[in-house]
Amino acid sequence: MENVRELFHTMTKRLGLLDRNCCTVGGVELSLVQSHILYEIDRMNEPSMQQVADALAIDITTFSRQIQTLVKMNLVKKTPYSQDRRVYILSLTPEGKYVTAKIDAEVNEYLGEVFSHMSEFERETVLRSIQLLNECMAKSTVCCKPLF
């Protein structure tokens, strides 16, 4: 119980690897950041650039360039927003949707395998724990408080 940091270090290390290893889909090569961006765009409702960048706590200039890349790769579409012409609305192209779904499937396959080493009860406990942890991290005032 005392070695909380150790626990988190191991977990983040592994989860980092998880992301790092799940980013080649079909012919498309994606970086970790790019897969996070696709996921967020898919998840959010007609988000602007700024909103997605904020959600991921990525510097807006870096984000702008990442989006340019993803647009060139034909995975993301930028649509001018009629109500405010400074703003672009982001969405996934059909190919972007396909790639995102593929990554999702891969990650889920991996998670499924991980959870296959647990009993039904353990699985539920672990998932509820993560849920609770996320909620408490969201409440935290120490760091990175906004993030939805």
Next chain:
Amino acid sequence: MENVRELFHTMTKRLGLLDRNCCTVGGVELSLVQSHILYEIDRMNEPSMQQVADALAIDITTFSRQIQTLVKMNLVKKTPYSQDRRVYILSLTPEGKYVTAKIDAEVNEYLGEVFSHMSEFERETVLRSIQLLNECMAKSTVCCKPLF
């Protein structure tokens, strides 16, 4: 229960931020990767370069250069290994130990705050869950299997 990917996405996002925000100690600026390296060196027992690079799944050439930087910053010491002169043993300098301890304290402070939103029972459940999750990820054959 169904939205497992979502749960993990949120968690990794937050934990990534955690790391990203905890890397300026005293006068010293550390990147996320560098703080991971310091932590591993501290944790492992007289590790070689290769061993630490493997533990973190960092490319050995990138790692080599990161170590050069950390040596210049006077945080890490490279000691030739007498039994095998190809090998260098890594250790933290006193300053490296200090910085690592500081980061540890900061992370623990953050985690303490996060856990303060839970009951004693919840806290224990969550920590045990993470422990179990780490074990099951270690068992997984899908990806990144070695990593201790």
Next chain:
DNA sequence: CCCTTTATTTGCAAAATGCAAGTATTTGTT
């Protein structure tokens, strides 16, 4: 109609990355 704020992009320079190739040393084979 200015002044401030907000959304996004570009210039630049620094840092990180990884492959290919290099050096040095050890180990295994005959």
Next chain:
DNA sequence: AACAAATACTTGCATTTTGCAAATAAAGGG
């Protein structure tokens, strides 16, 4: 003992990523 193969680590690129400062463009508020 000699030599080929394997291992630990470093260096040379060339590419990518990053973020601060500054620019552009549009919106909003007196």
